[in-house]
Amino acid sequence: MELKTCIVVIYSMIVVVFLSSRGKCSPPGPVVECSSGLTDCVVTNSYGAFSDRSICKAAQAVFPSTEEELLASVANAVKKQQKIRVVSKHSHSIPKLVCPEGDSGLIISSKDLNHVVSVDESSMRMTVESGMGLKDLIDSAAEHGLALPHSPYWLGVSVGGMLGTGAHGSSLFGKGSAVHEYVVGIRLVVPASQEEGYARVATLTEQDMDLNAAKVSLGVLGVISQVTFQLEPMFKRSITNVYKSDFNIENSIVKFGLEHEFADLTWYPSQYKVVYRVDDRLSINSSGDGVNDFIGFQPQSTALLATTRAAEEAKEATSNGEGKCILSAIQVSTILSTGAGLKNNNLLFTGYPVIGYQNKMQSAGSCLTSSENGLLTSCAWDPRIKGLFFHQTGMSISVSRISEFLSDVKKLRDMNPISKCGLELYSGILMRFVKASSAHLGKEEDSVDMDITYYRSNDPNTPRLYEDVFEEIEQMGFFKYGALPHWGKNRNLAFDGVIKKYSKSNEFLSAKNKYDPQGIFSSEWTDSLLELKDKQVTVSKDGCALEGLCVCSKDAHCAPDRGYFCEAGKVYTDARVCRG
Known part of the structure; x- marks a missing residue:
């Protein structure tokens, strides 16, 4: 097939994938499944895989629908000294926050506590x-x-x-x-x-x-x-996405955040472009009935998702970075031309600004609420289909250091722009603003939060294309610039030594000991995060760096049999990355 024809076909596929929300969808399946009644249970997350791909088991699950039932469930478990963890209806945390310790614990699902x-x-x-x-x-x-x-x-x-x-x-x-x-x-x-x-x-x-x-x-x-x-x-929001060069983004980002109440930025580094979301509050009397139906959260064709995933896997297998760049350029163009899912009248995007009520503009997720259609369409990451499977790094860097960080990422980008095309297939680098928090485990300073989503192999022993680049950015953020991790995202290495980054961690631990002195609600994962009982979040074994379970310190932590060795970072030379 000629390249031009191939591009047209790919473009058509992407348009169909991202505009298929007009049909119905199969909402996600249950995250708690028990083999007999409410015993011998397995709990997972909405992606069907935790950071270490382990299977989390529990002896029992309960689904209370009132506070009285919840109280009785906790009392029964405490009486038996049974460990407890809580899971929501969809369980979107990537780390093992919902896993009880061992396989004798109790899972409490909150899905029916919804009034x-x-x-x-x-x-x-x-x-x-x-x-x-x-x-x-x-x-x-x-x-x-x-x-x-x-x-x-x-x-x-x-x-x-x-x-x-x-x-x-x-x-x-x-x-x-x-x-x-x-x-x-x-x-x-x-x-x-x-x-x-x-x-x-x-x-x-x-x-x-x-x-x-x-x-x-x-x-x-x-x-x-x-x-x-x-x-x-209630108030309204006005959103206009402005597509610009990423020139001087490192020095303009904080100023932009201070100018617009709900501002964010999406950076496409390989294309040297950034989308500035000009997003402000308006009076309730302002004209407009817009809706945010973000493209990535719409119902999507499972057949085309499988085809798209297979195409990316083929490019990974053949080290075809240029092919990913072609796909990412088409995808970004498609997303921008359709308003990224913003709709002026609940049906179509007709142009900016898009103005609508706050509850219709602040969040999206139509793939969750559509009617069942036998998995003809689904959320893109639904583990029941061969769709998207990815790692996600979520880090918050203080506004005082964000300029240096972005400058370092640019230096790394400029060495090989093709290496960043892969993350643009997953909506680029989303940058949001978060203020210093009153919560003991909230943000320590005003920060820029970055969400970076990228390809994950179905085989944990298979290295990714440009593995070293993503690892260097990850380590640069968490170790050089002291980023705080999002508690519900990230790979294990992001949480290494994390509790020491919180100035009020002792106050948090005091409250924990006050309300749960026996650690009924604790698990191996939470003990590791809080550095209790000599637990560690990182895992040292052959291949551990490929999945972010460790930072490599020897070649065996990478994939030497496939030509990937542990080497120093190119910009952040203290980083240790798997480079092929």
């Missing part, structure tokens, strides 16, 4: 149960003329999950973009003495210092039952 408890319109406060999804939360608030000012961009997260991992949107205005900054109360079910019935409800308000521990909890204090949010009057 509005109360709304006080005069104080603009709303209390909801912890399993409520983000979509239901913001739409329920909208029914009362209220808005959650900030949220993650993905609708498939729960209230408890957002607080467990410190989820956020993008803003340097006011209290910033972290959801937990708008939490004014939490009801927490925690272990108790025999005299108290083995479990009790701890009520935390703004007057309780422990609220700052519970706001970003990692699930180690207890089970969040209910959360009270301080909301705002």
Whole structure:
């Protein structure tokens, strides 16, 4: 097939893949499955794979639908000294946060704890149960003329999950973009003495210092039952995406974040381009009924997803970086020409600005809510199909150091621009703004948060094309520039020594010991994060660096039999990367 014809075919495939949301979709499957009744269970995440690809088992699972049932479940487990972890309906955390210790633990699913408890319109406060999804939360608030000012961009997260991992949107205005900054109360079910019935409800308000521990909890204090949010009057947003050269991005990024309340940037480094999202608040009376239906979160054809994945695998196998560049250039052009999923009238993108109500503009995820169609379409990463499979690095670098970091990434890019094309197939580098937090495990400083998504091999022993480049960026961020990791994303190495980066970690550990002194809600993974019981997050074994389980210190940590050896970084020379 001639190159021109091939490009037209690929372009058509991408258009169909990304515009297939007008059909129906198969929502994601369950993340907790038990072999007999509610015993002998396996828990996973929405991607079907944890960072180390381990299988997480539990002796039992429960699905409480009221606080009373939740209290009884915790009490029964505490009485038996059974370890507990909590999982949401869709379980979008990549690390092993939902895994109980060993295979004798209890999984508590919050999926049926999804009700509005109360709304006080005069104080603009709303209390909801912890399993409520983000979509239901913001739409329920909208029914009362209220808005959650900030949220993650993905609708498939729960209230408890957002607080467990410190989820956020993008803003340097006011209290910033972290959801937990708008939490004014939490009801927490925690272990108790025999005299108290083995479990009790701890009520935390703004007057309780422990609220700052519970706001970003990692699930180690207890089970969040209910959360009270301080909301705002409903407002509208105006979004215009501006496509520019990435010239001087390192010196203009913070200024841009201070000019627009909901600003973010998406960087396509191999194309030397960046999309500046000019995103501001408007009066409720402003004209416009737009919707954010982000392309990557729309239902997508499973057949074409499989074809797209196979095409990328072929380019990986043949070290065809130029082929990835062709695909990424077409894909970025397609996304931009369709407004990246923004719609002016709930049906079509007709041009900028796109103006709409906050609850319709702040997040997206239509692949979650479409009707079942037998997996003809699905969310792109659904493990039931041969679709996307990826690593995701989420790091926050202080605004005082972001210029240096981006300059270093540019130097690395300029050595071989082709090496960055692969990440542009996964929407480039998304850069959002997050303010310093009141939470003990929240952001220490005003920061720029970067989401970098990139190809992951189905075989953990197979190195990736340009493996060294992505590893150097990852290590550069976390080790040279002291980045804080997103608790719900990242590979193991990102969490190495992480608790030492938090100035109030001792206050968090004191709260943990206060509410769960026996570690009923702790696991091997959370103990590793908190550096308890001599646990470590990194794993040293042959090939461990390929999946980010370690930083290589010898060739065997890479894939020497396939020509990948442990070598120094090219810009950040302290990095140790697998280079082929």
